[in-house]
Amino acid sequence: MVRRRQLFEGKAKVLFEGPEPGTLVAYFKDDASANNNQKQGVIIGKGVINNRISEYLMVRLGEVGIPTHFVRRLNMREQLVRAVEIIPFKVVVRNIVAGSLAERFGMEEGKPLPRSIVEFYFKDDVLGDPMVLEEHITAFGWSTPQEIDEIMSLSLRINDFLCGLFMGIGIKLVDFKIEFGRLWEEESMRIILADEISPDNCRLWDLKTSEKLDKDRFRQDLDRIEEAYQEVARRLGILPEGNPGDFQGPHLVQ
Ligand code: TMP
Numbered sequence: 001m002v003r004r005r006q007l008f009e010g011k012a013k014v015l016f017e018g019p020e021p022g023t024l025v026a027y028f029k030d031d032a033s034a035n036n037n038q039k040q041g042v043i044i045g046k047g048v049i050n051n052r053i054s055e056y057l058m059v060r061l062g063e064v065g066i067p068t069h070f071v072r073r074l075n076m077r078e079q080l081v082r083a084v085e086i087i088p089f090k091v092v093v094r095n096i097v098a099g100s101l102a103e104r105f106g107m108e109e110g111k112p113l114p115r116s117i118v119e120f121y122f123k124d125d126v127l128g129d130p131m132v133l134e135e136h137i138t139a140f141g142w143s144t145p146q147e148i149d150e151i152m153s154l155s156l157r158i159n160d161f162l163c164g165l166f167m168g169i170g171i172k173l174v175d176f177k178i179e180f181g182r183l184w185e186e187e188s189m190r191i192i193l194a195d196e197i198s199p200d201n202c203r204l205w206d207l208k209t210s211e212k213l214d215k216d217r218f219r220q221d222l223d224r225i226e227e228a229y230q231e232v233a234r235r236l237g238i239l240p241e242g243n244p245g246d247f248q249g250p251h252l253v254q
Pocket of ligand 1: 090092098099100101121129175176177200201202203
C-alpha cells in the first residue's frame with residue numbers, strides 16, 4: 001500500500017499529498033453528515049459510488065469544455081485531482097423548490113422555478129455556512145467581480161449540461177452544490193470546478209415518481225439509502241453489475 005501524507009480530513013473525504021507536484025489524492029469515505037454535523041452516520045459503499053459518479057460527471061463536463069480538477073481515478077475510493085486554491089464560498093444552483101429554499105420562504109417542495117437560482121454560501125462550519133451576497137464576497141476580498149461572473153457562467157453551464165444528462169436517465173436535477181478553485185499556471189490563473197458532484201451534494205428525484213435518490217434519504221431518516229446511491233450509479237451505467245469491467249453506458253429513458 002502506498003503511504004501518503006494526509007493534508008486534510010473533511011466530512012466525506014480525506015485529502016492526501018499527490019504523487020506529482022500540484023496534485024492531491026482525494027479519498028472518498030462512507031461517512032455521512034447532515035445539518036452542519038448534527039447528524040452523523042455511515043452509508044455503506046457510498047465512497048466507492050461517489051468516487052465513480054463524480055469521476056463520470058467531471059469527465060463528461062470536461063468533454064463539453066468545463067475545466068475541472070479531476071485528473072484520473074486511482075482505485076475504488078481514490079482519485080487524483082489538481083491542487084487548487086479553494087475559493088471560500090460554495091455555489092448552490094436550484095431548479096425546483098426544495099430544502100432550505102422551501103423552508104426559508106414557506107414554499108412547497110417540488111415546484112419548478114421559472115428560472116434557475118444561483119446562491120452563494122460562505123464555507124465556515126462554525127458559522128454554519130451562512131448565505132452571502134456578491135457584495136459580501138467582493139467587500140471581504142474573497143473573490144473579484146470578474147471571478148464571480150466566471151463562476152456564475154460556469155455554474156449555469158454545468159446546470160444546463162447536468163439537467164440534460166440526468167433527464168436522459170429519468171432523473172430530475174432539483175438542485176446541487178459545487179465548489180470552485182483557482183489554478184495557477186505560471187503567471188496566469190483559471191477558475192476550475194473542484195470538490196465532487198455526487199448524490200451527497202445534489203438533489204436527484206426520479207422523473208416519474210419524484211422518489212428521492214440522494215442524501216435527503218439520510219437527512220430525513222428514510223430507508224434504502226444505499227440503494228438510492230446505487231440506483232443513480234446504475235442508471236448512469238457505472239455500477240459494474242457482473243465484474244468491474246462491465247460498464248454499460250447510461251441507461252437512456254424514453
Ligand atoms: P439546501 O436546500 O440545504 O440549501 O441545499 C441545496 C443543495 O445543495 C442540496 O442539493 C444540498 C447541497 N448542499 C451541500 O451539499 N452542502 C452544503 O453545504 C449546502 C449549503 C448545500
